[in-house]
Amino acid sequence: MSFGKTRKEADAQAVSTAMRVSVASIAVNLALSLLKLLAGLIAHSGAMISDAAHSASDVFSTFVVIIGVKLADKQPDKEHPYGHERLECVASVILAVVLAGTGIGIGLKGIQKITSADTADLAVPGALALAAAVISILVKELMFHYTRRAAYQINSGALLADAWHHRSDALSSVGSFAGILGARMGFPVLDPLASVIICVFIEKAAIDIFRDSMDKMVDKSCPEEKIEEIRKVILDTEGVLAIDELKTRLFGSKIYVELEIRMRASMTLVEAHHIAETVHDSIEKHFPEVKHCMVHVNPDEEEN
Numbered sequence: 001m002s003f004g005k006t007r008k009e010a011d012a013q014a015v016s017t018a019m020r021v022s023v024a025s026i027a028v029n030l031a032l033s034l035l036k037l038l039a040g041l042i043a044h045s046g047a048m049i050s051d052a053a054h055s056a057s058d059v060f061s062t063f064v065v066i067i068g069v070k071l072a073d074k075q076p077d078k079e080h081p082y083g084h085e086r087l088e089c090v091a092s093v094i095l096a097v098v099l100a101g102t103g104i105g106i107g108l109k110g111i112q113k114i115t116s117a118d119t120a121d122l123a124v125p126g127a128l129a130l131a132a133a134v135i136s137i138l139v140k141e142l143m144f145h146y147t148r149r150a151a152y153q154i155n156s157g158a159l160l161a162d163a164w165h166h167r168s169d170a171l172s173s174v175g176s177f178a179g180i181l182g183a184r185m186g187f188p189v190l191d192p193l194a195s196v197i198i199c200v201f202i203e204k205a206a207i208d209i210f211r212d213s214m215d216k217m218v219d220k221s222c223p224e225e226k227i228e229e230i231r232k233v234i235l236d237t238e239g240v241l242a243i244d245e246l247k248t249r250l251f252g253s254k255i256y257v258e259l260e261i262r263m264r265a266s267m268t269l270v271e272a273h274h275i276a277e278t279v280h281d282s283i284e285k286h287f288p289e290v291k292h293c294m295v296h297v298n299p300d301e302e303e304n
Contacts, residue, residue, distance in 0.1 A: 014154035018069040021150045022062050025162060028143055029058040032136055032169075039132035043180075046113060048129045050106040050195045051136065051169070051176045057102040058165045061095050068092070068158040072252060083291065085252025091158040092213035099165060100206035106172075107199025113192035129180045136173035140166045155253045155289050157216060161209040168205040172198040219249040226287075230257065233286050239263055239275040244298050254291035257283060265299035272297050 033055035040048030068091020074084045147163035150156075179194025221227070227248055234243055244260040261279060263272055276295040283293045 022066045025062045039128045043129035045129035065158045065162045088158045089213045089217045092161045095161045096206045096210035103199045103202030110192040110195025133173045133177035140170035164205045171201040216250045222248040257293040260296045
């Protein structure tokens with residue numbers, strides 16, 4: 001019972017952490033999107049305006065994270081006896097689609113500017129746009145590390161997706177800086193070209209987020225390193241002779257474990273049950289992300 005209580009406390013702390021980080025993300029993205037938009041308009045930089053749109057989309061993305069984490073934390077009910085953890089994966093998929101759409105829009109706008117205008121007629125961005133790009137790079141990179149650390153701490157796919165939104169925004173600003181600097185050095189076409197490069201970075205992040213979310217929705221197994229750690233905990237339990245089968249599957253931010261262990265055939269039912277229960281409790285104690293563990297006992301047929 002104590003393990004269940006610990007898991008509930010951990011889940012509550014995870015939700016609290018996700019909310020705190022999400023509120024910080026919203027505040028930072030609102031401030032940065034406004035700064036970039038003003039800098040882009042005043043300094044005549046299409047790349048910086050595109051960057052502002054990217055930051056603004058991150059505000060919506062963070063709201064999706066909040067909703068996803070809240071729904072995933074709902075307790076199991078009659079219609080959902082295994083819980084709602086996969087709703088966080090749904091939130092991550094939505095984030096990936098939104099991010100991909102934002103990137104495509106930015107890229108198309110940049111291509112349109114390059115192909116439809118004489119490069120001599122393209123406006124040369126002002127120095128304010130350069131300053132805004134530098135500020136954005138520094139702030140968004142800090143937010144990436146802050147959010148990613150929290151995501152790994154609570155094992156949240158949606159929060160990790162939001163972290164990569166911050167990183168893609170930082171990369172966008174790097175592209176903006178290079179484009180704006182090139183335009184000011186006499187190559188104005190580099191400003192819209194930077195928008196196209198930004199699009200590539202954003203699409204890469206969107207694909208990575210989407211693939212990770214789908215892995216957690218189609219019962220992909222845990223990484224081999226995690227499986228080996230679980231295997232060691234099982235074999236270290238006194239009375240376990242061998243592991244006949246060990247299967248794991250990702251269920252949102254949680255892990256389901258099913259295993260068959262071999263014991264002496266001469267054991268009593270009470271002894272075998274006690275060892276199986278010890279294995280079950282040890283796994284949940286060492287791996288808080290394990291939501292459910294099923295242990296099946298096989299008799300050692302080679303025992304004399």
